[in-house]
Amino acid sequence: MLSISRSAKSIQNVLERFKIKLNLVRNCRMVAFAGHTSVFPGAKAAFVSQPVFVLPKDIESIPIYRVLDRDGKIQDLTQDPNLSKETVQKMFRDMILLNTMDKILYESQRQGRISFYMTNFGEEASHIGSAAALEIRDVIYGQYREAGVLVWRGFTIEQFIDQCYGNEADVGKGKQMPVHYGSKDLNFVTISSPLATQMPQAVGAAYAMKRRKNNDACVVCYFGEGAASEGDAHAAFNFAATLDCPVILFCRNNGFAISTPAHEQYKGDGIAGRGPGYGIATIRVDGTDVFAVYNAMKLCREYVMKESKPAVLEAMAYRVGHHSTSDDSTAYRSSAEIEVWNSVEHPISKLKNYMVKRDWFNEAEENDFVKDIRKKVLKQISISEKKLKPNWKELFTDVYNDVPLHLQEQMNELKQNIEENKSYYPVKNFKA
Amino acid sequence: MNRHSRYLFSFVKTSKSVIRTSHFTYYPDPPTPAQNKQKMNMFQAINNAMDIALGEDATALLFGEDVGFGGVFRCSINLRDKYGKDRVFNTPLCEQGIAGFAIGVANAGATAIAEIQFADYIFPAFDQIINEAAKFRYRSGGIFDCGSLTIRAPCGAVGHGALYHSQSPEAYFAHTPGLKVVVPRGPIKAKGLLLACVRDPNPCLVFEPKVLYRAAVEEVPADAYVSEIGKADVLRKGKDITLIGWGTQVHVLLEVAELAKKDLKVDCEVIDLVSILPWDKDAICKSVKKTGRVIVSHEAPLTQGFGSEISASIQEHCFLYLEAPVKRVTGWDTPFPHVFEPFYLPNKYRCLSAIKEVINY
Numbered sequence: 001m002l003s004i005s006r007s008a009k010s011i012q013n014v015l016e017r018f019k020i021k022l023n024l025v026r027n028c029r030m031v032a033f034a035g036h037t038s039v040f041p042g043a044k045a046a047f048v049s050q051p052v053f054v055l056p057k058d059i060e061s062i063p064i065y066r067v068l069d070r071d072g073k074i075q076d077l078t079q080d081p082n083l084s085k086e087t088v089q090k091m092f093r094d095m096i097l098l099n100t101m102d103k104i105l106y107e108s109q110r111q112g113r114i115s116f117y118m119t120n121f122g123e124e125a126s127h128i129g130s131a132a133a134l135e136i137r138d139v140i141y142g143q144y145r146e147a148g149v150l151v152w153r154g155f156t157i158e159q160f161i162d163q164c165y166g167n168e169a170d171v172g173k174g175k176q177m178p179v180h181y182g183s184k185d186l187n188f189v190t191i192s193s194p195l196a197t198q199m200p201q202a203v204g205a206a207y208a209m210k211r212r213k214n215n216d217a218c219v220v221c222y223f224g225e226g227a228a229s230e231g232d233a234h235a236a237f238n239f240a241a242t243l244d245c246p247v248i249l250f251c252r253n254n255g256f257a258i259s260t261p262a263h264e265q266y267k268g269d270g271i272a273g274r275g276p277g278y279g280i281a282t283i284r285v286d287g288t289d290v291f292a293v294y295n296a297m298k299l300c301r302e303y304v305m306k307e308s309k310p311a312v313l314e315a316m317a318y319r320v321g322h323h324s325t326s327d328d329s330t331a332y333r334s335s336a337e338i339e340v341w342n343s344v345e346h347p348i349s350k351l352k353n354y355m356v357k358r359d360w361f362n363e364a365e366e367n368d369f370v371k372d373i374r375k376k377v378l379k380q381i382s383i384s385e386k387k388l389k390p391n392w393k394e395l396f397t398d399v400y401n402d403v404p405l406h407l408q409e410q411m412n413e414l415k416q417n418i419e420e421n422k423s424y425y426p427v428k429n430f431k432a
Numbered sequence: 433m434n435r436h437s438r439y440l441f442s443f444v445k446t447s448k449s450v451i452r453t454s455h456f457t458y459y460p461d462p463p464t465p466a467q468n469k470q471k472m473n474m475f476q477a478i479n480n481a482m483d484i485a486l487g488e489d490a491t492a493l494l495f496g497e498d499v500g501f502g503g504v505f506r507c508s509i510n511l512r513d514k515y516g517k518d519r520v521f522n523t524p525l526c527e528q529g530i531a532g533f534a535i536g537v538a539n540a541g542a543t544a545i546a547e548i549q550f551a552d553y554i555f556p557a558f559d560q561i562i563n564e565a566a567k568f569r570y571r572s573g574g575i576f577d578c579g580s581l582t583i584r585a586p587c588g589a590v591g592h593g594a595l596y597h598s599q600s601p602e603a604y605f606a607h608t609p610g611l612k613v614v615v616p617r618g619p620i621k622a623k624g625l626l627l628a629c630v631r632d633p634n635p636c637l638v639f640e641p642k643v644l645y646r647a648a649v650e651e652v653p654a655d656a657y658v659s660e661i662g663k664a665d666v667l668r669k670g671k672d673i674t675l676i677g678w679g680t681q682v683h684v685l686l687e688v689a690e691l692a693k694k695d696l697k698v699d700c701e702v703i704d705l706v707s708i709l710p711w712d713k714d715a716i717c718k719s720v721k722k723t724g725r726v727i728v729s730h731e732a733p734l735t736q737g738f739g740s741e742i743s744a745s746i747q748e749h750c751f752l753y754l755e756a757p758v759k760r761v762t763g764w765d766t767p768f769p770h771v772f773e774p775f776y777l778p779n780k781y782r783c784l785s786a787i788k789e790v791i792n793y
Contacts (some may be wrong), residue, residue: 139540141536170573171572171573171575172571172572172573172575173573173574175570175571175573176571180571182572182573182575182576183575184575184576189539189572189576190568190571190572190573190575190576192563192564192567192571194559194563194564197532197559197560197563197564199532200528200529200531200532200533200535200536200560201532201533201535201536201539201564202536203532203533203536204532204533204534204535204536204537204538204539204540204544205536205537205539205540206536207493207533207536207537208491208493208536208537208540208541208542209540211491211518211542231526231528231556232528232529232532232559232560234526234529235524235526235528235529235532235533236529236532238524238526238529239523239524239526239529239533242523242524243521243523243533397574398569398570398572398573398574399569399570399609399610400569400610400612400634401569401577401579401633401634404662404710405710405713406710406713
């Protein structure tokens with residue numbers, strides 16, 4: 001914990017250096033209003049004698065906290081989280097596992113074996129760094145590009161691939177599209193497609209959890225910078241602040257929402273720039289730097305648990321892969337641009353460089369690891385593909401806690417139709 | 433006041449003062465056999481139900497816009513003092529936030545009773561209710577749910593509510609698998625339904641006809657009890673025609689039944705559907721098979737109103753028993769108007785004309 005308080009202090013120093021404050025009085029000659037203090041219920045502020053028009057440029061950008069440079073060197077040694085070799089290796093291997101699994105599942109979608117997929121390329125450090133700074137009891141609400149959090153928590157290759165195939169082993173019973181993972185055991189709330197809906201939900205969950213006796217868990221809500229434009233994001237920020245909810249609002253700012261670049265998404269200082277406007281403690285980090293994300297997340301967790309207040313963390317990164325398998329991103333950005341982020345600014349290469357410096361990296365071992373993962377993923381694909389889909393009756397279950405009368409009638413109607421038209425339904429692929 | 437304005441006001445003074453008249457006469461429920469009863473209007477019965485819910489479940493939370501000081505309709509009065517401001521509290525003015533927050537509370541295993549100030553303002557929360565609350569259990573394969581969520585919202589005509597203080601949006605929600613939707617007709621029902629919804633392991637919506645908050649008074653059992661969700665109530669037995677409604681409209685239909693008996697010698701069976709989703713098809717079909725004639729009546733507009741679902745089902749299940757087409761008497765397919773409200777509502781005269789038409793078919 002020593003390293004954490006050190007990192008907290010240093011972040012403060014950084015902030016001090018950047019002087020994040022309004023330069024309101026820069027060009028204003030003002031006269032103090034003696035004897036009158038503002039008593040408006042809506043804001044606590046001083047009177048001034050000149051009109052003060054705040055321009056966005058008057059507010060300095062929130063700086064990006066970074067620990068590792070692109071060569072894997074720690075710039076400020078006070079910021080070294082001093083993680084053990086085993087922990088760093090798990091971080092690295094989890095990132096590699098996610099990256100390898102992504103490559104193969106992406107290809108398997110191209111071959112028509114699964115219907116849909118979304119990769120995590122370029123954002124591996126945001127997932128792993130943040131997940132490593134949390135406790136497994138902390139509850140995660142995600143968007144869809146946070147599979148690394150599940151990897152860190154122990155979701156297995158088998159579970160990932162079973163979900164993508166929607167077979168009988170999928171805990172979600174094959175009801176949702178691929179990559180809509182969820183796990184009760186790992187405190188990872190099931191993903192849904194509508195963007196930002198999870199945000200006010202995470203805030204509500206945090207409120208309920210803080211009321212539990214001896215609560216020792218917080219809630220983390222991941223979302224992209226595009227989702228942050230939704231009304232639900234505004235609701236979440238404001239509810240979290242006014243209702244004092246121990247929730248970490250973690251924005252993955254990867255520069256794109258499908259084809260829409262960030263500069264068409266907002267005009268302010270990213271998402272972090274909004275945090276103070278809602279009265280929320282805020283930090284911005286280099287999302288390609290696993291240690292920066294880790295340190296910042298530790299800081300956020302300590303803060304939200306101690307203060308019972310929210311925190312905003314914006315992790316800057318670049319979406320190296322296409323938005324999804326339904327998207328060709330070269331239609332709206334250059335391959336050269338992508339290549340920079342796929343090589344020198346890539347989170348995996350940065351951590352690798354760090355490990356090389358520490359002499360923790362063994363080329364042959366890592367190559368074997370990748371080979372092993374490839375083999376495991378490919379083998380699992382062939383196994384998951386052969387597993388039966390759930391019984392078709394599951395179509396009617398879990399709409400309610402029980403199957404009400406009108407749904408029983410509809411189930412019976414379908415049953416009869418299947419019996420009459422057996423050859424037209426893919427019944428043999430489904431569990432009897 | 434100068435001479436000119438005095439001149440203008442002299443005209444105002446001569447106009448008649450407007451007396452607001454209700455479009456219905458309230459028919460209280462028959463006395464319950466309960467020993468311990470208390471006279472309550474509907475907002476008091478709802479307050480009493482929430483008091484019980486908060487008292488028996490330490491995780492239960494009550495929140496929404498202006499809920500803290502007692503609510504704009506007084507439904508949550510005194511509850512913040514009794515249970516603390518961490519359990520009964522105001523939220524920022526944002527319906528999608530209220531619904532999303534409530535889902536999260538329920539998802540974490542606590543009980544959420546959320547208030548939307550008027551049903552007319554539930555639409556910003558439509559996405560959270562339809563895409564999230566209703567589908568939470570289904571999409572997760574049952575590993576997560578938000579079943580301990582109840583959303584309350586005042587609905588229906590109030591005499592002068594115009595477009596955004598009068599709506600009856602139940603049909604929008606009836607189209608959504610995963611939700612339960614109920615509408616009480618008075619204090620006894622409101623308390624029982626609300627407690628049933630709070631305890632039900634599925635997300636529930638309670639639309640409370642706001643015109644009844646003060647107008648409806650009954651002897652309400654003081655202890656906790658539940659009114660079954662999904663069950664209709666036959667309020668008046670009859671053999672000639674079945675009249676189906678819910679909420680305030682039930683009272684219009686009860687009066688119409690009396691008028692029909694007196695003026696037309698027609699014996700009406702009046703059913704309060706109570707629960708919009710799931711709805712009691714058996715009770716409706718049983719009655720229609722007996723009477724052979726049916727009128728469905730609701731304040732909401734005709735096209736795609738919930739009356740359409742009932743009518744289609746009756747046609748499907750009671751075809752050989754029907755002596756006349758199913759008639760719907762509803763609000764018009766317009767926004768809910770201000771000064772034209774008396775012409776908009778499916779009042780007793782329109783219902784009575786419909787009875788004549790169906791009987792003489």
